[in-house]
Amino acid sequence: MQFTEAELTVALTAVAKATLAAQSKEIRKGRVDVEDVWRDLDGYGRYQLLDSLGTQILPVLVSLPDVPRVHGERPAYKASQIRVAVEEHLDGVEGRLRRVAVVAARTALVQNALAQLPTWVDPEKSLGEG
Numbered sequence: 001m002q003f004t005e006a007e008l009t010v011a012l013t014a015v016a017k018a019t020l021a022a023q024s025k026e027i028r029k030g031r032v033d034v035e036d037v038w039r040d041l042d043g044y045g046r047y048q049l050l051d052s053l054g055t056q057i058l059p060v061l062v063s064l065p066d067v068p069r070v071h072g073e074r075p076a077y078k079a080s081q082i083r084v085a086v087e088e089h090l091d092g093v094e095g096r097l098r099r100v101a102v103v104a105a106r107t108a109l110v111q112n113a114l115a116q117l118p119t120w121v122d123p124e125k126s127l128g129e130g
Contacts, residue, residue: 001064001075007117008058014116015057015109016049053109060085060110071122074114082110 003011017034026032041049063085067075086106093099 001061001066003061003117008061011061011113011117012050012054012057015053015113016046018112019049019053019109056106057109057113059089060106061113063088069120069122071125072119074117074119077114079107079111082114083107086110 017038020037021027021034024032024034024037027034027037038046060082064075064077065081067077069075083103086103090099090102093102
């Protein structure tokens with residue numbers, strides 16, 4: 001699937017913030033806002049988080065099958081399609097149980113990324129509205 005750079009940036013940033021929230025008890029309990037934690041991370045901290053998540057989800061997003069883009073909607077994929085794409089990019093994961101856990105976690109990350117994509121704007125339809 002072809003995504004724009006802006007779409008991939010939005011998806012990766014949303015997954016990074018969700019990961020921060022999952023790792024922080026303070027964020028989960030509502031004592032700290034994830035946006036504040038994100039802003040407080042220095043550039044290198046954000047880079048490390050985005051880099052580690054990017055190597056896990058960007059190849060999967062790019063290898064998803066092409067689906068028709070509908071004006072005003074996000075691309076939709078079945079969990080099985082995402083799982084197949086995740087499994088294609090599992091290099092060096094040893095052991096059956098570990099593999100199952102990694103596939104489940106990465107599938108959830110990719111589903112989160114897809115859910116955060118902005119709705120697609122068909123250039124032809126948006127020109128007619130202006």
